[in-house]
Amino acid sequence: MKAALLEAFGWPEPPLNITEVQDPSIGTGEVLVDVLATCVAPYAAEVFSGARRYPLEPPVISGVGGIGRVVAAGPDATRLAPGDLVWCDSTVRSRDDAVAPDITLQGWSSAGEGGLRLSRHFHDGPFAERMAVPTENAVALGRVAAEDLPRWTALGILLVPYGGLLAAGLQAGETVLISGATGNFGSAGVAVALAMGAAAVVCPGRNAAVLADLERIFGDRVRTVRLTGAADVDTAAMRAAAPDAVDVVLDLLPPSAGTAPVRAAAMAVRPYGRVILMGGVGMLGGEDLALPYPWLMRNSITLRGQWMYPRTANHRLIQLIRSGLLDLGHERVTTFGLDRANEAVAHAAAHPGPFDRTVLMPHNSCTKGS
Structure with missing residues (x-):
């Protein structure tokens, strides 16, 4: 599959390397998705340059959260099925401590030694055609029109x-x-x-x-x-x-x-x-x-x-949007294909204002504004 690989800090030199990498594989407790759209954070350039000092370990496919379509699910998934549209929540929690779980933001950041260890398994994010996510992090979206998918990536900011x-x-x-x-x-x-x-x-x-x-x-x-x-x-x-x-x-x-x-x-x-x-x-x-x-x-x-949000927040926020209480109509979206990931990072840095969304669409080679 194709991916935008962060090989070393220092962006824009070196830039993200748009290259072919091996498809991710999944086991029990994991879901494989085709990445359809992901919002590029306005401060992604600061993360990739090293200015933010995030405990991210290159080489890594970065990005934070996104919308995908299920390709395959592990045997413990009882409701997700291939073809389902899902929100891929970046906030990954360790499963062996329910009281104080370690946390990593998949492809982005982590907290403490436990979070860093967790990030070495759930290492790669959505700047790629496919990614593997924990089963509990693939949250069903239901029906969303294809043209509306870029606006729905605002979930990563709104959450x-x-x-x-x-x-x-x-x-x-x-x-x-x-x-x-x-x-x-x-x-x-x-x-x-x-x-x-x-x-x-x-x-x-x-x-x-x-x-x-x-x-x-x-x-x-x-x-x-x-x-x-x-x-x-x-x-x-x-x-x-x-x-x-x-x-x-x-x-x-x-x-x-x-x-x-x-x-x-x-x-x-x-x-x-x-x-x-x-x-x-x-x-x-x-x-x-x-x-x-x-x-x-x-x-x-x-x-x-408070760092991030509880797992249940994903479903509840999706319902706020579906009910019409939270309107995505004022989102200003500019989309980029995966081949132009470096341009997307630069564009996001130059447009950090309210409701400005820069969206990477790994299966779409075109660039457009909307």
């Missing part, structure tokens, strides 16, 4: 904030503040929070054009705040933007953001509120996040870190 909002126990009618709302993951968080029934979403940011676009797309349930960089001023402005108190703060800022905007947003939450940390701040070094102990304690603030 991340959805996991954070599930961790927060978001209830319909509550107010959410999305720290990083003008970014790719943050804007997805805005859409998901509203689909889950948030009364309002406070969206701080510095990019006035993107803030205006969020208001245009989602209407008056979105409350935008132009950040000044003065922490106390920004915290006060975020509190004032909420129609009532801020119940949940979800941080999705990237490593480059620094801790100051994270802290300013967290401090806007109400007493007994919840703060969920899902971003990359501090992962490349620098100042750590400091929140006042007395403030946390006396206001009974729940502070939680």
